[in-house]
Amino acid sequence: MARRAAAHPPPSGPDQGRCPMAILPFSPRKRGRSNGQPRRLTLPIAHRANTRIRFAVVTDLTLTAITPDEAVALVDRIMREEGKVEGVDIAGPGEPLATPHATFECLSRLHRSYPDLDLGLVTNGLGGARLMDDLKESGLGRITLCVNAVTTVTVEKVYAWIRPGTRTVPLARAAVILLNEQAAAAAVCGRIGVDFSIATTVYPGFNDGEVEEIALKMAALGARAMILCPHRPMPGDMGCLAKPDRGLMTRAARQAARHLPVIESGSGPAPAGSPWRGGGPTAEISLPKPGPGRPNVAVTSESGMAIDQHLGQAARLLIYGPREDGLVCLLETRRVPAPGGGSERWQAMARIASDCFALLTSAAGEAPRAVLGSHGVKVVPADGDIEGTVDALYGGGPKKKNW
Template identity: 45%
Template structure:
């Protein structure tokens, strides 16, 4: 039997009329992704705030007269890849704003073990990103999947992701949390599979579904075609046989960070540092040399990027860092070694080093992006343009 819309029409995230009346603020505190789509735009910098920084930003948004009804955590990484910042942020918001609804968006890896804890904090609903329930189809749409800190072979990881999403829906429903499924339609990859996704998720107890088209944006690469309207309508009609669908084109996600364009610009201004004459360079800690994929506490070397004489930003050197184990003194020494850098890129860092380095004028920037495009954006690039050649 086709589900009805009765219970969702007045929901502040799911109902059309209520969505336009309820202010939503998404707090970017998730530092690490555990998946990357083959079609993701790697030219966009996606910084993470500390939970306390995010709460201060929220306080300012409220102080400016914005009425917030829902607070969500949707990025820049996956909120449950490193759950501690997410849980801490939700607790901070719940304590200070007890009447505000809380939600998050996740791929589902690592979700089941924290479902009860999230319910205890008062999570209203969770959005689960499910683009396939068949590992063979999942494998075709991801560049990598990291169920833990180690990247598995994609065929193995795809099965772990699918199984993890099944476990997540079950755990969230058992904990009493509403589950929304978000599925992006990629023609040639999963368009014929969307009904199976809807049927499978409905069988697990999911409550509602959003079916949205893939948009390539400004990214450069090989992409599936954007679904035409007839295909999208046919896909949605089939999915609607199993789950109530949100209205076409309506999706709740990372694009909703802040309430207005001004709020989004303020968040970017808070998070995006800029080079100066005294600090022209970027420091990066990386295990692979390609991605920002290393915890600052584990780093013994930093890659230093900076402008050459012709103005292009390139890798200048690899610089030894202080050995781990000396506590705060290590971060004081590190601040001196990186005194020519305006930002340090790392996949994760504790609060103490961030505080010490920040006092010295060095911003610790939490991201899991590729090094080259991230550095390019920090120097004002990020789109098509000249590339550094050694």
């Protein structure tokens, strides 16, 4: 995103913050070149969210994440069959830095294969400062930092929860952590030479009065541009917050443009807390579906309530599926071979889950994904409540059991 604004760098010297910047219309990058813009591809590999916007639909969009293997294979195919891709953004559906191993893997593999490929990351910045040097070493060239507030009062208005580590902390404390870590990530970008822009979603009545302050603070930290997105209500959104009108967006853009070049975008970030929905062609995503002989879903869980266990550490599989009346519920628990054993363990696990079309787990290596996948069991990295996530795979509501 920052490339378009690079032609309008922030001013330097004593007039910075008072001289109006450019306000540029946003044109999603389409297949091939459009208006001279390079073609970019969005890779949604983040399967875990660490924030949730207060007005979002409560649903597990992280199920739609693809694996680093799938992401790299997609870029390989496009490079081979359809021509050159000049840029890739790792963005959504969760937070890429909440699962840094997958982000590092994807960046490193793409950088090794295509050293001239412009690699970007869209993030809320939690954990970014400590990871930035390694991200740059892995090939990262640019960051879009999603900043929706610069005061704790506004953070608490906009976010339902924030999880800086492995656990959700009280929102008042988490708000301070979020703001500090966003500022630290921005500062590190400037220190090591990673180009960064910011993306701000306007939530009318909640943060629209803070847009200029966001632009001012981020400009001082070295941001190159602001991508300004209107909140976009989705069916079932909590709170029924309306989309900001044209007048409000115009005022916000003019205020922000006193400090940064502004790119106005027509679509806001994904509601589950993942920061991005637009910006280029996105990898096509399809969830596994039940089929003949495979009506069930296997889950790894330590607590029995959340998908919170690595596949390599699992001693059991929870089997969910439709009862005779069609309602999806926990059917049984199945023991699996103890950790260790390599390929034989994964082969045995595939046999144990032979009636399952998917296996939900907090994380899994390449080997088990390949072995189980070859036996018809799709390994799906996921995060959150078991019942809600399982229900999302079935599409909600009672299910027929006539497979």
